[in-house]
Amino acid sequence: MSGPGVPAASVADVEVAAMRRALELARRGPEHDVNPRVGCVLLRDGVVVGEGWHRGAGTPHAEVAALADARGRGEPTAGATAVVTLEPCDHTGRTGPCSLALLEAGVARVVVSVTDPNPVAAGGAARLRAAGVDVVTGVLDDEGRAVLGAWVATVERARPFVTLKTATSLDGRVAAPDGSSRWITSAVARRHAHELRAEVDAIVVGTGTALRDDPSLTARDAAGGLVAHQPLRVVVGRRAVPDAARLRGPGGELVELRTHDPAAVLEALGARGVRTVLVEGGPTLAAAFLRAGLVDEVHAYVAPVLLGAGAPAVADLGVATLGDAVRLRPTSVLPLGPDVLVVATPVPRAPLTVPPHEEV
Template identity: 55%
Template sequence: MTATPAEHDAMRRALDLARRGPRGVNPQVGAIILSADGEILAEGWHRGAGTPHAEVAALAHLAPGDAQGSTAVVTLEPCNHTGRTGPCAEALIAAGVSRVVYAIDDPGDASSGGAARLRAAGVAVESHVEADAAHALLDSWLTVQALGRPHVTVKWAQSLDGRAAASDGTSQWITGPAARADVHRRRAEADAIIVGTGTLLADDPALTARAEDGSLLPHQPMPVVLGERAVPAGAAVHRHPLPLVQYAGDLDEALADLRDRGVHRVFVEGGPAVAASFVRGGLADEFLVYVAPVLIGGEMLALRDLGVTTIGEARRLSVHAVEKLGDDLLIVAAPATEGVS
């Protein structure tokens, strides 16, 4: 049996609920309990570490027995382990739920297996409903689970001929106001923003996420600097609401430390050498390239050497979207999967 229209609608609602929860160590999850005729009986979402999981939060709105014969619609496979809370699969079974519909499998070694546990108890299970939307919501959390590091977005702005600055080093501003506003919005969605000491010393960036009027947006990314050179005492980054974190060593070690600090989404902003180091290391999960309709020329390339010596070694990308922002273009891309040419 495939998911019904009512179950698809409920999954989209569950994804909206999931977004209300905080991003962090735990995934954002939403749940809906449907009656046999497809009416919503209860809904819930995970509100953070140590709080009830989404399924249990939804069931808590029902009296004992009211979930008998119902369908639970959940954005992530119900967990099958005991941590700070009990297994959600067991809670659904105990409540008398007869069918569970979920979007994506739980990748955790300890927490996965909920679907198998439900089926063993006679509960019908339907998976991968609205899976693309769920993956988009949980991409950073899924990266942490799969790779043990934060999801990395590498961003740069360039002229149409691929330059990041003029020959004298000036780069403010290649792109226009609409593109810069988009960058700040995306900064606010990240847990950390990374630049190298070269960019910090040349541009003195604040590394904050700001509204068009210059005020700080509600969520601020952790400011991170890569490199051994000292950050001047008067640097703008020291006025950031969060303390500066600086790494002088290996990128993998820096990302592992950020993961341990609860960082799931990293926004790499510069400069060309830092961006290239993430690409060379295979550490870039997403690219945001803002292209301005200007020509600069010269040697100030937007991306430094990637170690590519022949065209067969080129880093192939899949373009996911192209957006027009004022006079500029934003290209959203990711490393191409096998077989993409």
């Protein structure tokens, strides 16, 4: 078995090359699907005899697609090596177990990038080994996890992956004292933020933001048009969204969740098949997710502007002393015109106490 991102010693160069090809194939799968993006390449005597990738829920898995491709080419599969980006599943859902499909095809060796963290589907490697198939896992693991994206974190944490987005002045304000907030960041930063929206399954704001700012929460292209994928627009809180609100206009489905509990929000969205959540505001909602320890990544757009007063990006976190601060570990810094995007992950810590009955 190999370490993260490093080919296993027992893996041939041709198999590593096949894994890179399988990762390319996996990226062809749908980004917004309840199932992971998986690719598979079949080798016989070092030659590719079949390729496949998962095209979405209810369609053949990558291994089955690759086997079908080999049959279509008139290539035998007995004794072949299957190079696959995710451990073959061992359960029956809309399709049958890939482990059994590989056994029935006579595959003699399976090279895997990422072992399946899903306890419902895992076990394919064990079944294959028990049947005498040579199985190697962990090949290009880092690359494999990168292609799987938030799906891995969603399965491992049993909830959607949460990104907190802020757009602030240099002194951490999201609005001036009179409430004006358009625009603190530049057009370049806002364009990038729309690209981020287009990548997620749901955007979440509190009722305070929805009523005060009347946002549309859509993902738009450079020309201002709606992109093909529109995330769910989720409003959290007790107050209703007005009938004339822009949130009821063109864009993703509007979901109103009458709760102040971030865990309940994620549970409700997870039940809808949501894997990635973008929390956009306001300050009280951001603080609630941070206090609950339910933020996986922070995207902080910072403009070279000083306001000196006005609403902060994050409300009271219950931090009484510097030692209690929520610490972040930066992973990247990206200049965007005059602005800067800082991407960071919270350092794990115990959740902070959440004050009851807050209006978000």
